[in-house]
Amino acid sequence: MTTQTAPIPPAVSGLPATAESLLVQHEVEQLLYLEARLLDDWNLDEWLTLYTEDARYVVPTTDLPEGDPASDLVFIDDDYNRMAARIIRLKSRHAHREYPWSRTRRFISNVMVTAMAGNEIEATASVAVWRFRAGESSPYVGRYDVRLRRVDGTLRLCYKRAILDLEELSDHGALSIIF
Amino acid sequence: MEISELVYDRPDLGKFRVHRSSMVMPEIYDLEKQRIFDTCWLYLGHESEIPNAGDYVRRVVAERALFFARNRDGELVVFHNTCPHRGALICRTDHGNAQVFQCFYHAWSFNTSGELIGMPDIDGYGPDFDRAEMSLRSPRFDSYKGFIFVCFSDETGSLVDYLAGAAEYLDLVADQSPAGMKVIPGSNRYTIKANWKLLAENSIDGYHALPTHQTYFDYMANEVGGNVPAINNRHGFGRALGNGHGVMENDAIYGRPIAMWHPYFGEESRPEIQRIKDDLIALHGQDKALRMCEKSRNMVIFPNLVINDIMAVTIRVFQPTGPDSMDVTAWEMAPADEAGSMLRRRLDSFLTFLGPGGFATPDDTEALESCQQGFRSGGVEWSDLSRGFHRDPRGNDELQMRSFWRRWQSLVADLPHVERYERGLALGETPEVLPSPELSVAADN
Numbered sequence: 001m002t003t004q005t006a007p008i009p010p011a012v013s014g015l016p017a018t019a020e021s022l023l024v025q026h027e028v029e030q031l032l033y034l035e036a037r038l039l040d041d042w043n044l045d046e047w048l049t050l051y052t053e054d055a056r057y058v059v060p061t062t063d064l065p066e067g068d069p070a071s072d073l074v075f076i077d078d079d080y081n082r083m084a085a086r087i088i089r090l091k092s093r094h095a096h097r098e099y100p101w102s103r104t105r106r107f108i109s110n111v112m113v114t115a116m117a118g119n120e121i122e123a124t125a126s127v128a129v130w131r132f133r134a135g136e137s138s139p140y141v142g143r144y145d146v147r148l149r150r151v152d153g154t155l156r157l158c159y160k161r162a163i164l165d166l167e168e169l170s171d172h173g174a175l176s177i178i179f
Numbered sequence: 180m181e182i183s184e185l186v187y188d189r190p191d192l193g194k195f196r197v198h199r200s201s202m203v204m205p206e207i208y209d210l211e212k213q214r215i216f217d218t219c220w221l222y223l224g225h226e227s228e229i230p231n232a233g234d235y236v237r238r239v240v241a242e243r244a245l246f247f248a249r250n251r252d253g254e255l256v257v258f259h260n261t262c263p264h265r266g267a268l269i270c271r272t273d274h275g276n277a278q279v280f281q282c283f284y285h286a287w288s289f290n291t292s293g294e295l296i297g298m299p300d301i302d303g304y305g306p307d308f309d310r311a312e313m314s315l316r317s318p319r320f321d322s323y324k325g326f327i328f329v330c331f332s333d334e335t336g337s338l339v340d341y342l343a344g345a346a347e348y349l350d351l352v353a354d355q356s357p358a359g360m361k362v363i364p365g366s367n368r369y370t371i372k373a374n375w376k377l378l379a380e381n382s383i384d385g386y387h388a389l390p391t392h393q394t395y396f397d398y399m400a401n402e403v404g405g406n407v408p409a410i411n412n413r414h415g416f417g418r419a420l421g422n423g424h425g426v427m428e429n430d431a432i433y434g435r436p437i438a439m440w441h442p443y444f445g446e447e448s449r450p451e452i453q454r455i456k457d458d459l460i461a462l463h464g465q466d467k468a469l470r471m472c473e474k475s476r477n478m479v480i481f482p483n484l485v486i487n488d489i490m491a492v493t494i495r496v497f498q499p500t501g502p503d504s505m506d507v508t509a510w511e512m513a514p515a516d517e518a519g520s521m522l523r524r525r526l527d528s529f530l531t532f533l534g535p536g537g538f539a540t541p542d543d544t545e546a547l548e549s550c551q552q553g554f555r556s557g558g559v560e561w562s563d564l565s566r567g568f569h570r571d572p573r574g575n576d577e578l579q580m581r582s583f584w585r586r587w588q589s590l591v592a593d594l595p596h597v598e599r600y601e602r603g604l605a606l607g608e609t610p611e612v613l614p615s616p617e618l619s620v621a622a623d624n
Binding site (some may be wrong): 061067069070071074088097175 | 364365393526530536540542546549
């Protein structure tokens with residue numbers, strides 16, 4: 001009797017370990033680590049350069065993690081322009097929830113490259129962002145689904161969907177940082 | 180300090196003050212639970228959240244676990260979320276669809292009307308066992324144009340009497356589409372570590388908009404290449420709506436999906452937005468339609484419901500969880516049949532300002548928590564809400580907040596309530612409606 005094993009869906013299987021995929025894995029990890037570092041350092045202008053100009057940054061609501069910005073209410077649905085505007089806001093002295101800036105530390109793990117096609121790569125990662133400010137110290141925990149594109153030899157992010165595992169923003173009151 | 184003296188209301192002196200103990204004392208919070216949250220009509224949800232038979236939604240209102248559903252006959256039902264047998268929660272997911280509500284603890288089953296229809300080993304109960312007595316219990320509930328409210332007192336009057344002048348303002352939302360309005364999937368759920376009354380004040384406070392939300396106005400101006408709008412000079416007014424409800428109604432200074440075009444929406448959207456406006460004028464007449472389309476409204480329905488019809492329509496409800504914390508939930512509304520680019524534009528318009536990731540709401544949260552921390556500083560006993568007491572109330576004056584506090588005072592101190600409209604419109608009076616100035620990139624400062 002043979003045991004039938006259902007094929008593992010490509011979205012979670014990762015890619016076979018070839019020399020190429022190991023390099024890509026390394027590149028994707030390094031880019032996500034760099035993003036985390038720039039955000040932790042509040043180096044927001046530099047952060048934006050990691051993104052292509054057709055980029056989209058989406059954070060669904062906690063009660064609808066599968067939310068689609070075209071038909072559902074989400075927390076954040078930024079194109080490149082609004083990402084830039086978000087930076088202007090956060091760098092001003094008038095984003096009161098972040099003035100003075102909170103201290104944050106981002107932990108990225110479980111990075112999996114899930115697809116490669118043409119010059120684009122898809123990957124997922126687990127993320128925890130600890131945020132400390134005004135006596136508050138609790139993490140935003142969730143997952144990134146990202147799409148990256150090689151532009152003139154450099155890997156950039158063209159899509160990030162940051163999905164919160166929290167049931168609600170009960171300790172945070174807002175999503176005032178870039179998650 | 181007597182409970183009846185917490186609101187200092189002296190029109191003769193132009194002074195209106197609220198004692199800060201009302202924001203911090205656990206004793207006051209306990210009184211509010213008994214005298215406000217156990218007696219007033221409280222918002223539960225919207226009928227569009229349960230379109231089909233068997234649909235249910237669970238929610239906590241005033242610390243009570245409830246759920247509402249559409250029964251097999253298509254009627255709205257509301258239940259206390261507790262098994263009449265031994266107490267376990269019946270409904271343990273936020274929403275869904277069910278033929279039968281079954282308690283997981285001892286597997287008692289109830290139909291969608293709440294009637295007990297079965298339990299294991301029924302022979303263990305004697306001949307006097309009364310199924311009706313062991314059915315799900317309902318609080319008083321009623322719905323107005325799809326907005327569902329509950330009331331935990333039998334002595335309070337009907338919902339429509341309770342809503343008083345707020346009913347007309349709910350009409351201005353509910354009538355925006357012949358298809359009806361629906362709640363869009365996805366909600367904002369967050370906690371603010373501040374007294375719940377601070378959010379009631381903040382939601383109808385036009386005065387804070389420019390200083391607190393400067394980054395929002397800068398963003399909108401940058402986005403379309405114009406200037407920050409003349410928010411303090413726009414035409415508008417505040418008014419008391421009876422029973423503590425209050426509203427500020429102003430010329431729109433941002434685009435409104437229904438139906439005020441703004442450059443942010445893009446030139447291509449202009450004809451469609453104009454068509455919506457024309458249709459509403461044909462349907463409701465010039466005055467009502469112009470209010471719907473070109474005026475923004477921020478309303479508090481006492482004690483804890485906000486309907487803001489601004490750059491988007493939002494329902495916001497806040498449940499106090501102590502003198503210095505509350506759980507906030509907010510939703511967005513749209514015409515039931517809106518889709519495609521119109522819906523997308525509306526969703527985007529919401530996000531520019533509203534929500535935990537918006538360009539404004541996080542700063543309100545910060546302001547409220549800042550006030551709560553400030554109260555603990557001591558040295559100052561009273562907060563001031565006298566703005567505009569001496570004049571016909573403008574949109575960024577504080578009449579609507581005073582009407583909230585007057586009602587609050589009469590309820591917590593168990594005093595007879597006297598409606599006061601100051602120099603504003605009284606109940607049933609209709610405002611003069613003039614078209615709002617067109618929004619353009621050249622809006623002056």
